[in-house]
Amino acid sequence: MSELVESIREKYLATLERIALAAKKAGRDPEVVKLVVVTKSQPVEVVRAAIEAGAQILGENYPEEGVMKIQSLHEFSAVEWHMIGHVQSRKAQLVAGNFNFLHSLDGLKLSKKLDRFCGEAERSLPVLLEFNVGGEESKGGWPAWDETRWHELSSELAEVFALPNLKVRGLMAMPPLGETAGFSRPFFQKVKRLQEFLTVQFPQVDFSELSMGTSMDYEVAVEEGATFVRVGTAIVGVRKYTTETT
Numbered sequence: 658m659s660e661l662v663e664s665i666r667e668k669y670l671a672t673l674e675r676i677a678l679a680a681k682k683a684g685r686d687p688e689v690v691k692l693v694v695v696t697k698s699q700p701v702e703v704v705r706a707a708i709e710a711g712a713q714i715l716g717e718n719y720p721e722e723g724v725m726k727i728q729s730l731h732e733f734s735a736v737e738w739h740m741i742g743h744v745q746s747r748k749a750q751l752v753a754g755n756f757n758f759l760h761s762l763d764g765l766k767l768s769k770k771l772d773r774f775c776g777e778a779e780r781s782l783p784v785l786l787e788f789n790v791g792g793e794e795s796k797g798g799w800p801a802w803d804e805t806r807w808h809e810l811s812s813e814l815a816e817v818f819a820l821p822n823l824k825v826r827g828l829m830a831m832p833p834l835g836e837t838a839g840f841s842r843p844f845f846q847k848v849k850r851l852q853e854f855l856t857v858q859f860p861q862v863d864f865s866e867l868s869m870g871t872s873m874d875y876e877v878a879v880e881e882g883a884t885f886v887r888v889g890t891a892i893v894g895v896r897k898y899t900t901e902t903t
């Protein structure tokens with residue numbers, strides 16, 4: 658095993674261990690929490706090393722960069738590629754044709770385009786709806802910071818749920834960056850409440866997955882109900898500078 662693989666493996670296993678401990682602490686089954694190793698802005702060699710170190714789900718933020726890696730590493734056919742970053746509508750075809758899962762579905766227009774391209778490719782795409790629970794303008798997602806206005810989302814979301822080729826599986830959120838992991842907790846709790854709200858509103862839709870938590874706060878996210886955590890730097894190190902823009 659190369660030094661790079663070994664060092665990633667150590668951090669990957671330690672992260673799994675901490676996920677399991679956080680789940681047990683909260684009385685949850687550790688088996689339901691899936692670890693997405695975020696490799697955005699990392700070179701292909703680092704992604705390859707992450708796979709060799711055991712990573713089974715890789716998270717990418719930029720469609721072209723992700724597709725290049727998917728093609729370069731196609732021999733690892735068991736690996737799942739998850740798009741976790743904002744997708745512009747004009748990149749919908751790339752995402753629909755190449756990724757296994759989309760965490761960051763954040764608009765009706767994008768949903769309709771993805772649905773159409775999935776239909777043309779005879780695929781279906783599992784998706785999570787991204788919600789903006791912190792109210793920051795820089796963040797994507799349907800506006801959900803004001804709980805008294807959640808019902809206003811219903812008619813647009815109903816249109817998303819009616820699209821035949823998008824398989825809704827749950828919710829995703831990225832809280833505002835805080836100084837401590839505990840800062841994220843109320844935001845994760847809000848996502849959990851939104852999950853319960855939507856489950857009552859749309860009993861026919863599956864909202865069982867919650868994608869929340871990054872390197873700095875994934876244990877808190879697991880305590881609050883995450884089923885996917887998205888961890889990058891804590892496993893594969895700091896990101897290289899990238900010139901790609903979305």
Ligand SMILES: *Cc1c(COP(=O)(O)O)cnc(C)c1O
Pocket residue numbers: 695697718741742831870871872873887888889890891
């Ligand atoms: C980059 C990124 C992550 C991972 O962040 P780290 O701090 O490197 O763990 C998780 N989720 C999203 C949406 C990201 O863009």
